[in-house]
Amino acid sequence: MDYKWVLFDADETLFHFDNFSGLKKLFERYGVNFTQADFESYQMVNKPLWVDYQNGAITAAELQTKRFTQWANKLSVSAKKLNSEFLDCMAEICEPLAGAKELLISLQKKNIKVGIITNGFAALQKVRLERTGFDSHISLLVISELVGIAKPHRDIFQYAFEKMETPNKNQVLMVGDTLESDILGGNNFGFDTCWLNSNSKQAEHIIPTYEVSTLSELEEILNPSN
Structure with a gap:
């Protein structure tokens, strides 16, 4: 895709x-x-x-x-x-996950825009992005605390969608580790989803478009020619 x-x-x-x-x-x-x-x-x-x-x-x-x-x-x-x-x-004590920086650089090279939708809190998110240098790769940062709505609620995805200037939903992928917020929310809004399932859990009722155990696997999905 x-x-x-x-x-x-x-x-x-x-x-x-x-x-x-x-x-x-x-x-x-x-x-x-x-x-x-x-x-x-x-x-x-x-x-x-x-x-x-x-x-x-x-x-x-x-x-x-x-x-x-x-x-x-x-x-x-x-x-x-x-x-x-x-x-x-x-x-x-913040540390990026293995492969995170490489993935963001790869997406930037392919002119794929990167956003974050988090239920975390503003005081932590902004500092982490600055300290890791990830802020230079991020085109959109949506923090539930500031929006007043948390994932999986549709309205936080609608807020992000409008900030993204309403692209084709088929061209948006939501990636997260939590089925009940990231994947359910993305599915319900009409985005493709990728579950980062590093602990080999079982998905029963919430089914993602893709499932990976590492960010390197996700990079392979997004860069099939590499």
Whole structure:
């Protein structure tokens, strides 16, 4: 397929998102040895909040503060401050996925425009793009926190589509690691989709156009003559 646009998710699609290391780094500032058990307790709060956020039940600001409420009470620090420091820590440890930079360079050479549609937060996304140099390859950055709508909701894809100046939908590919947001959202909007399935999970009800385990495999799909 001759794609004119490739849209990527950010976390675990272009960038590693090591929650545990980021949290460990955060709590070291407060003299806390953040353990795996602590992380599991955090995720019991965090994961349902992300589901609520994607479903439009809570705002980005509510997610970011509620996930740190328990720790804020323990440490007598505001949840907002903890969240801000956590995003700083995540930016500091940010690493691109293997093959990400090479893929972006390849797409640029082929005059394929690159966009990002992420449910992540603005404070982290912009810093990561600058630090990795990826910002020079990105023609479109859509952040759910700023738009007020999260994937898989149709309206965030409509927002991106209009920013792209409404290209032929058949010439747009949405790439992401999460079936329930990236692939479902892309499918429902009429884009082709590619699931970056690095953990060999099973797709049951949400079926992507393509499935790859690495970004190098995706590059082969987009550059079949190479």
